[in-house]
Amino acid sequence: MSGDPRPIVTDGLAKRYGRVQALAPLDLVVDDGSVVGYLGPNGAGKSTTINLLMGYINPTGGAAWLRGHPAGSREARRGLSYIPPHSAYWPQLTGGETLHFLARLAGGDDPAERRRLTAAFEFDPGKKVGAYSTGNLQKLAIIAALATRPRLLLCDEPSTGLDPVMGAVFREEVKRLRGEGAAVLLSSHTMEEVEAVCDRVLIINHGVIVDDGTIADLKHLRAARVTIRFAGPRPDLAAVAGVTLVDAAEDRVVLDVAGSQSGLFAAFGAAAIESVETKTPSLEEVFLSYYDDRVDAANGRT
Amino acid sequence: MAERDGAGARAALGVAALVWRTNLRSALGWAGVVGVVIVFNALGYVRSFPAAADRQVAVSSMQSGGIRLLFGPAWHVDTVAGFTSWRAALLSLILSVWAIGTATRAYRGAEEVGSWKVLASGRLTRGEVFAATAGGLAALAGPVWLLVSAATALSALVTDSLQPVADYAFFGLILTLPPLVCLGLGALCSQVMPHRRSALGLAIAAVAALYLLRGVADVQDSAWAWASPFGWVERVEALVAPRYGVTALFILAAVVLFDLAWLGERRRDGAAALVRPRDERPDRLALLGSVVGAPLRLNARHIIGWCAGLSLLGVVTALVTDEGGRLTAASEQLSVILGETGEYDGAQGYLALVFVALGTVVALGGAGFTTSLLRQETSGQSRSILARPVRRLALVGADALTDVAALVVISAGAGTGVWLALLAQEADLSWAAAATAALTWLSAALVTYALGLAVLGWRPMFAPGLAYAFATCSFLLDIIGSAVKAPEWLLNLSFWHHVPDVPREQPGWGFCLWTGVAVAVLAGVGAAGYRRRDLA
Structure with a gap:
């Protein structure tokens, strides 16, 4: 809300293009010192949200405030940095000139920080922008965004084109920023990246937030896969609440267990158990579980 | 082996057709503009100088050095055909500008955006893609020739000064051949320069120099006019006293330029150029402090x-x-x-x-x-x-x-x-x-x-x-x-x-x-x- 000092506050923020609801009313709060992952398939509404927060497009419903200022206003963009998925700069300028120009527009940067980032990302600022590869252009965007020491960072697929080593450097920089008390909204398809740096994850589908929680919460809510080997007769476990039978053999069952596993263990009774193996789902599996129908369709299953 | 050759030929034909189709609209657009200019030139001529006496005034007014520098020597401007023929160098210059833009886009432009990699990743080698592109570009001369010939015939029809149809076909050909040469020039410049803009700049400079060479030679009545394709266009005198043999010069020049371009293409890496770009330089921060x-x-x-x-x-x-x-x-x-x-x-x-x-x-x-x-x-x-x-x-x-x-x-x-x-x-x-x-x-x-x-x-x-x-x-x-x-x-x-x-x-x-x-x-x-x- 207006005057609310939190980095991001949205109240029913929505965007509609004709008959297409690109973003359903979104209520979102991002606090200082947190990194929020924003996940969803292509066209889910992630970039629309970020474009609305940046003021590049206007909402058709609700509103957004950045540190109490309406999104898109000049005040809202003070202390804000943005890393787009594909950067567009001026091919006739060098990387150094571009960094200087963008820093001046932002009110100045920290030269020592710029040098440190340039070294950390192994970036050569002496080349013309037109000669940079995709990865180097993305490094340029990241350095330009981070060199101003932002208090709020919005990232839309920031590691596009970066090699794994540079991806790790970027993750370290995001953690460093969080350590300094800044807030980060990170839209990404790289689950490893989200899992490594995010405190909280939002999952969006068809313009609607379908889940919101810490990574541990999300994993806990999803079924864990439990494989049990029996040394003797196998008890009937399919009737246990929260348990779904996936596969069964004479001495072995594979189950999906949602929520607490205490009921399952109670149902073992006196059965002789040789081994129990529990596999917690990865964030990617959690993410994919929201789009089972699409995954099935892609695999040709019904 | 024969099957592979057949598939390769089909692929080459596909690339040529793609180049032809991609550039057809602009070719027709530019040829259409030239056609309109030809018709309006002829109409303007007969309306401005309806009688023989008026045309003598025109003839005497068009003999100055300045006129020769811009348009060439006015040898037969006392007739509609002669007046149209006199403008051939300028009209072919318009089509030549289109040609160098098209060729640099098809070669250097394709390398800049990376589309050449797709074409050269299948059955065709880089050299074969180059040749197929040249074929597609050269084939654009066909519709240009047809449109310009038809416009010239129309200009004669509306001014009541008809000649045999073959004359208009030959005039259309003469206007189409300098652009064909310039397609080769554009292809060559695309091998030399590292960016499309610089390749286009070099080609424009070359065309301007050739047109200027013709102009200066015309002012001095010098044989140096034969050193420029625009001089050849004048000396063919297509609608008045045609010299059919001169067409061989155009074809020879186009073949030589495309061959040189092909040699250049073989000597360099893909997406590189014979001239290395200056990609590094010290920062110059002047005026980069504000949006103004x-x-x-x-x-x-x-x-x-x-x-x-x-x-x-x-x-x-x-x-x-x-x-x-x-x-x-x-x-x-x-x-x-x-x-x-x-x-x-x-x-x-x-x-x-x-x-x-x-x-x-x-x-x-x-x-x-x-x-x-x-x-x-x-x-x-x-x-x-x-x-x-x-x-x-x-x-x-x-x-x-x-x-x-x-x-x-x-x-x-x-x-x-x-x-x-x-x-x-x-x-x-x-x-x-x-x-x-x-x-x-x-x-x-x-x-x-x-x-x-x-x-x-x-x-x-x-x-x-x-x-x-x-x-x-x-x-x-x-x-x-x-x-x-x-x-x-x-x-x-x-x-x-x-x-x-x-x-x-x-x-x-x-x-x-x-x-x-x-x-x-x-x-x-x-x-x-x-x-x-x-x-x-």
Whole structure:
């Protein structure tokens, strides 16, 4: 809300293009010192949200405030940095000139920080922008965004084109920023990246937030896969609440267990158990579980 | 093996067809423009010089050095066919400019965007893709030839001066062959230079040098004219006394240029060039401290290039003021366009037409600036700036300020070019008068640009098209409408019709005021829209 000092506050923020609801009313709060992952398939509404927060497009419903200022206003963009998925700069300028120009527009940067980032990302600022590869252009965007020491960072697929080593450097920089008390909204398809740096994850589908929680919460809510080997007769476990039978053999069952596993263990009774193996789902599996129908369709299953 | 060869041939044919189809529309567009010019030239000729006596005046007026420099020697301009044939060098120059643009886009442009990798990743090698592209480009000569030949035949039909159809087919061929040579030139420059823009620049310089060589040789009646394809075009005398053997020279030149390009292509890596780009340099931070200075820094070369080009055009067109003045006074058609009924100063009338032409080119430049604004937005460059605490109006305002300053400089450059040419001829036109005339026509460019801004604010994708359409239609409506004595209400729809007839008339305060108000209102409408709308 207006005057609310939190980095991001949205109240029913929505965007509609004709008959297409690109973003359903979104209520979102991002606090200082947190990194929020924003996940969803292509066209889910992630970039629309970020474009609305940046003021590049206007909402058709609700509103957004950045540190109490309406999104898109000049005040809202003070202390804000943005890393787009594909950067567009001026091919006739060098990387150094571009960094200087963008820093001046932002009110100045920290030269020592710029040098440190340039070294950390192994970036050569002496080349013309037109000669940079995709990865180097993305490094340029990241350095330009981070060199101003932002208090709020919005990232839309920031590691596009970066090699794994540079991806790790970027993750370290995001953690460093969080350590300094800044807030980060990170839209990404790289689950490893989200899992490594995010405190909280939002999952969006068809313009609607379908889940919101810490990574541990999300994993806990999803079924864990439990494989049990029996040394003797196998008890009937399919009737246990929260348990779904996936596969069964004479001495072995594979189950999906949602929520607490205490009921399952109670149902073992006196059965002789040789081994129990529990596999917690990865964030990617959690993410994919929201789009089972699409995954099935892609695999040709019904 | 035979099956593989067959598949390779089909793939090569597919690439050639793709190149042909991708560029067909522009080929037909440019050939159509040349066709229209041929028809209007012929119509203008018979209307301006209807009788044999009038044509003798034309013949005597067209023998000066300036005329020969621009158009070539006027050997047979006492007939429609001779007059049409005389313009062949200039018309082939127009098609040659299209050809080098097309060739550099097909070769260097494809390497810049990476599409060549897709084509060369299947059955075809890089060399085969090069050859297939050359085939597709060369095949574009077919529709160009057909259209130009048909337009030439039409020009003869409407002027009642028909010759055998084969003559028009040969004239069409002669106009098509220099562009074929220039396709080879564009292909060669694409191997030499690392970027499409620099390849195009080199090719344009080469074409300009060849045209100038022809001009200088024509002025001196020198055999050096045979060193330029544009000289060959003149010496073929296609519609008057055709020399069919000269066509071999064009074909030989095209083959040699394509062969040299092919050799160059083999000597370099994919996406590289024979000239290595200068990709590294020390930082130069001047003007990169704000949104106001940056557009000037980023567009300075562009503005200087436009200014130099328009100054040169001003010099070239004003160099023949004496001859142009005599022709204008003798031409009934031009008198009607200028609104003259009795005796009048032909030189002043000719200069008025020169400023109309220069003003229209500057206005088209204004439309081009709206294209640049749109490109800046769609490419994402605007977003890079607007991610910082910069107001949208500050961004577009700074760009508009630079564009307007550029239009002023370009107009002043054009006026100065005219003044310099007149100074060399000891004609009576002060620099202030020339500058005033050019700045009066700046109003047309400003209105065009402001209209582009207004549309950009609300429907950005339509902005360049509407701005170009406004300038082109206003010009055509004024010139053609005046020529055919269209009703005044129709002529009034053209902004061009309201611009004072400089240098014969001076702009009044009323004109300056209402033009200023129109520009301000249009810019305001655009700003209001741009401030609120979604970025493209």
